Amino acid sequence: MYAPDTTDQPLRCGVFSVVKHAYVPRGVASHPRFDLVVVADDAQVPEWAHERNRSFAREYDIPYVRDIEKAISDYELQVAVVSSEAERHIDLSCRAAEMGLHVVQDKPMSTSLEECDRLVEVVHRKDVRFMMWNRNFLPSVIEARRSIQEGVIGKPYAIHVDFYFAKDSGPPKGSRSESDPPINWLERQIEAHADGSDGGVGSKPMGELEIEGIYPLAYIHTLLEKKVRRVFACTTSHFHQVNEDNNVEDLATVTLEMDDALVGTLCIGRIGAASHPDIGEIKIHVLGTEGALVVSEARPEVSIFYRNQPPFEFRNRRIAVDNDYWIMEDMVKAIDEKRSTLLDAQVSRDICATVQASVHSGQCGRVVSVPK
């Protein structure tokens, strides 16, 4: 006779700021073991942030509390879901972890490596689980991982990832007249919320490496599990005026020197909506001693075409994607079994260190060691 497992009670989650596109809290809510019970933020955040928090709370029919610590105690929270501006990520995550909450956090981990180190320390000391949001459970990535682990291509010796987002970001580079002021980063990001391209929301400008670099670097980590020791990068603002005005790149290439003489590379950019019919060319190439893998991250997909189709609607649509569920399944197992997640605080910190070294290399034109 069936008997429900009473240990599988839902975990009570607080959404700590949801000022970006809300895919992280939505992803958390997609797993039956996680219940969103409250949205909370600090009282002093600007009104536009309060409004977004309120809007999300209304959508999920849960309260919005302007005091994070009060929300944690009043609602007996067990998990924090952090999706604030990037520069507030670590502060919110650390405060939650200090109060014993497990943390699911949006990327990037932080704009500061020292802040990442602080979170690693708190997570370790409080013995809580941490998950950085990622795309490692896409079907193509899972299959690539399986092939590599089964030794299909022998011992991997090189990996290359293309991670292009075919999105625009305001006016194109070179479109601003001399009499116009530079584009304000935060204002542009707030405006970008409408089309979901506000991944860099915050007052500190960030290039594509900082905003999106976690995804391809997390692929490399999950596929090969090697540390990056040195990087060489070229970076430029090639497409968008907002990047040019704020001195942050929208196009970058990085070479990674990893343990065991493994070579890695990364091409990343926000390359404009005209550059690809879908979200962008995202590919993984792996060379091994016995063969090679060429993987299209978007596949499997189906193509849909119809009369009066909006010009920028994706023609090819991913199928069989259950990334959100599997991220959270990994998180719940980590909590239940007291083990690390696939993208825990230390790994996320190391990826942040690789990104920071890459940005520095792009600026100085030299090979840069990744901070340990």
Place this chain on the structure above:
Amino acid sequence: MHKLALVIDDPVILSQWDDAVKRSTGVVRSTEEEADAVITYAVSAVQKSIQRGLHVLVCFDEAIASSVLHELSISCQKASVQLMVASHLRFSPAIQQICNSLEIGQLGEPGVVRIHRWLPSGKGDMQARLTDEIGLAIGMFGVRPNTVYGCSNGDEENYVHAHLGFPDGGMALIDVSLTLPPGDDYYSFSLIGSDGSAYADDHHNVHLMYAGGMPCAHRNPTDPVLNRIAMLEAFSRLLTGTDKVTCDIPALLSAKKVMSTVVQSIQSNQSWMLSQDGETYVCS
């Protein structure tokens, strides 16, 4: 109509060029005595043709020393003859399509060129392959890179990755591998420009063959004559003055220089930068 002499020993290669000439407009095959241009593979034949004032389309099928190339270049200038270096890569149908889009401005300013050239072990010389691909990348940006970085997996004969930085922010990533199992090769070329992008990837161009078990990816065979027709048409435009030469000895020398700098970078474990003279690279 340009009269072309084919000074080629290998009968198979000769036949392919002969087919290409027959299928091309603007050129016709002739004897060496009546020709105003030759196609050849031998340095000695190039030298002889230049002395006779004939234009040359040369296919270097082995590595030629830079000093010899310098001498040939000077000889061409003195004799006022045009010399084009054949490139099966540059004139492959896929790359031609991309070059055309780039040249007419559809893609805007190139930002990233990414090339994967993977071959089965024993198929080709690493430095020659790398030089070809570097030459192609330089051709896309139209200028020599100002930063060069290379690395390998410890086996430079079989795997090299080159990372080039160009003035105005352009960049190229090129990796050449000679470690695939016996069978087909793999090629992928992508160009990300400011207004558009181009992807020429074997991954996109395979058919599936079912013969039990997992399906096999099957590619259309390459017609070796098509590249040659494209080269002949470019050579013809060059001779009539309607196009500028893109594959010449200075371009080849530039690619060789960058290739050797990649090797130096691997050995020194550092990136190299173009010095003020615009010719030599120095370790950064």
